[in-house]
Amino acid sequence: MTAIIATSPPVIIDRQSSATWEDYLHRVENPQSELERVFFNCGVMWIEDIGNEGINHSRFNKLLTMILYSWFVKQGDVKFDLLGGCVLEKPTDRGAAPDEVVYIGGNAPRYQSGESRRVDLNKWRVPDLAVEIADTTLASDLDEKKQLYLTLEVPEYWVVDVRGKRVLAFRLVDGKYQECIESVALIGLSIELLDRTLERMDDDNGNVAMWFAAQIKNLPVKLVE
Numbered sequence: 001m002t003a004i005i006a007t008s009p010p011v012i013i014d015r016q017s018s019a020t021w022e023d024y025l026h027r028v029e030n031p032q033s034e035l036e037r038v039f040f041n042c043g044v045m046w047i048e049d050i051g052n053e054g055i056n057h058s059r060f061n062k063l064l065t066m067i068l069y070s071w072f073v074k075q076g077d078v079k080f081d082l083l084g085g086c087v088l089e090k091p092t093d094r095g096a097a098p099d100e101v102v103y104i105g106g107n108a109p110r111y112q113s114g115e116s117r118r119v120d121l122n123k124w125r126v127p128d129l130a131v132e133i134a135d136t137t138l139a140s141d142l143d144e145k146k147q148l149y150l151t152l153e154v155p156e157y158w159v160v161d162v163r164g165k166r167v168l169a170f171r172l173v174d175g176k177y178q179e180c181i182e183s184v185a186l187i188g189l190s191i192e193l194l195d196r197t198l199e200r201m202d203d204d205n206g207n208v209a210m211w212f213a214a215q216i217k218n219l220p221v222k223l224v225e
Contacts, residue, residue, distance in 0.1 A: 011048045011049060011136050011137055011140070012046050012047065012048055012140065013036075013047055013048070013049045014045075014046065014047040015044075015045070015046045015047075016044070016045045016046075017043070017044055018043055019040065019043055019044065019045035020043075021040070021091065021092035021093075023045060024038065024040040024045050024095055027045070027047065028087065028095065028118075033049055035049050036048065036049055037049075037097040038095065038097065039095060039096055039097065039144070039145065039148060040093075040094055040095040040096075041093075041094050041144070041147065041148045041151060042093050042094065042151075044144075046140075046144065048137065048140065054135055054136075056135050056162045056163075057133050057135040057136075057162065059201065059205045060133050060135070060160055060162050060198070060201070060205075061084075061099060061100070061133045062205055063197075063198075063201070063205040063208055063209055064099075064100060064131060064133070064160060065082060065084070065100070066205070066206070066209035066212075067194070067197065067209060067212050068080075068082060068100075068102060068186075069082075070209060070212060070213040070216065071186055071189060071216065074213075074216050074217070074219070078104065078105070079104070079105055079106045080102065080103065080104050080105075081102070081103040081108035081109075082100065082101075082102055083100070083101045083102075083103070083108070083109070083119075083127070084099065084100050084101075085097070085098075085099065085100075086098075086101060086109075086118070086119055087117075087118040087119065088101065088118070088119045088121060088126075088127070088130075088152065089116075089118050089119065089120055089121060090121045090122065090152060091120065091122060094148060094151060094152055095118075096130075096145070096148050096149065096152065098130040098131060098132055098145075098149075099131055099132050099133045100129075100130070100131040100133075101119075101127035101129065101130050101131070102127055102128055102129040102130075102131070102185060103125075103127050103128060104128045104129075104185055105128075107124075107125055108124075109123075109124040121152065126152060126153055126154050126155070127154060128155060128156065128185040129154070129155075129156045129157070129158065129183075129185040129186075130149050130154045130156075130157050130158075131157075131158045131159075131160060132145060132157075132158070132159050132160070133160045133162065134159050134160060134161050134162060135162040135163070138159070138161060138163075141159045142159055142168065146159075146170065146177060149177075150172070150176070150177050153172065154172070155171065155172045155184060155185065156169065156170070156171050156172070156180075156183065156184050156185045157169070157170045157177060158170075160198070165195070165198040165199050165201055166194075166195045166198060167191050167194040167195060167198065169181075169183065169191045169194075171184045188219060188220065189216075193212075193215060193216075196215075197211065197212045197215075
C-alpha cells in the first residue's frame, strides 16, 4: 500500500464529541459561513471551513466531473447521476458532505417540494461512489471521513490527493474498506490510469480530460449488472 504523509494545514474549525442530532441540524441549517462543511458520526460532529475554493481544488474537481462523464459516454446506455456537494444523511446518526457522489443504474435521489434539500439515506439508497477532493483536507479525508463513509456503507470511496496527484481508492469488503487497484463502481477502470491522468495536471484540465478519453477509447465496455 502507498504510504500516506499528510502535510496539509488543519481545516477543522470546531469539534464536538458529545453532539446531538439536533446540534448537527442546527449547524447545517444555520452555518456561520457559506464555506462550512458539517460532518456527524454518532455523536461526534466536526465542521470544516475550507475557505473559498482554491484553484487546485476547483481544477481537480472539474477534471473529475469530465473524467466521469467521458467514462459513462464510453459505456453507452448506462443511467448515472453526478451530485456535486450534496449532503448525505442517515437520520439520526450520520451526516456527510462529500465533494461528489455518483449514482449508477437509476433510482438516484429526486427533490420534492417541501422536503429537505439534503439526501435522506433512509429514503434513498447510498451512492455507488463518494469522492473527496483533498487539497487541504487529506488527513481528515483518510481518517474521520473515510470512517464515516464506511459506516454509511458507501461501497466505494475515493480520495483525490491534489498535491500528490493520485487517487486513493477503497472498496467495501466484509464491513471494512480495502484499498483497490480497480474501481468497483466503474467496472474496468484502473486506479493506475487515474493516477497517470492526474500526473498530467500541469496541463489545462480540459486537455487532460481529453487525454483520458483517448486512453479509454479502445477499452472493452463492461456494463453494470
